[in-house]
Amino acid sequence: MDRQEAIPRHCPNCACSDGVVHAASVTGHGQKPRRSAGKGETLLDIRIPARTLWSGLWACAAGCFVLALVAWLINSSTGWLGAAGVFAVFGATFASLGVWQTRLNRDRMRGAEPQVLKFHSHALYCRTCACVYFDIPKPPAGISPGKALSVREYRRRLWYACGFTKPL
Numbered sequence: 001m002d003r004q005e006a007i008p009r010h011c012p013n014c015a016c017s018d019g020v021v022h023a024a025s026v027t028g029h030g031q032k033p034r035r036s037a038g039k040g041e042t043l044l045d046i047r048i049p050a051r052t053l054w055s056g057l058w059a060c061a062a063g064c065f066v067l068a069l070v071a072w073l074i075n076s077s078t079g080w081l082g083a084a085g086v087f088a089v090f091g092a093t094f095a096s097l098g099v100w101q102t103r104l105n106r107d108r109m110r111g112a113e114p115q116v117l118k119f120h121s122h123a124l125y126c127r128t129c130a131c132v133y134f135d136i137p138k139p140p141a142g143i144s145p146g147k148a149l150s151v152r153e154y155r156r157r158l159w160y161a162c163g164f165t166k167p168l
Helices: 023-027 039-043 057-073 081-120 151-161
Strands: 020-022 123-126 131-134
16 A cells, blocks of 8 residues: 555545645655745755854853953953953853753754654645644554644644653
């Protein structure tokens, strides 16, 4: 039996019989979606979001360095040279912790990527109502089999179940 023939023909959300395809076929397993893809199909892109790879400690480091620069610039009128040094030390500390945290984030997320691709290949997408559901008996943790999810909710739950992100 062909994989295309095994697709259930009725969406659990709208009970539509046409427009149900494998979610992985819409974006090609995490590749960049087509330009002609709809909004729901664009959201089915399950690549690791670049913003989640970076640690928030980088923003703290940048803020400390800006404060150090400001304190150094106004040192002649305020005498805050000591404060500039303290802010620079904090900035360097946050930057080194940011490097460490970013490496941990990347290792954790790249380690979960094969599992995400495996589950994503079993997900089904309804083009009529733009929802995603699973037809396998044991989907990822936190996702019920045969229950329709919005594309945004599907992505969030898939990333959480496979270890991409922490619970919100």
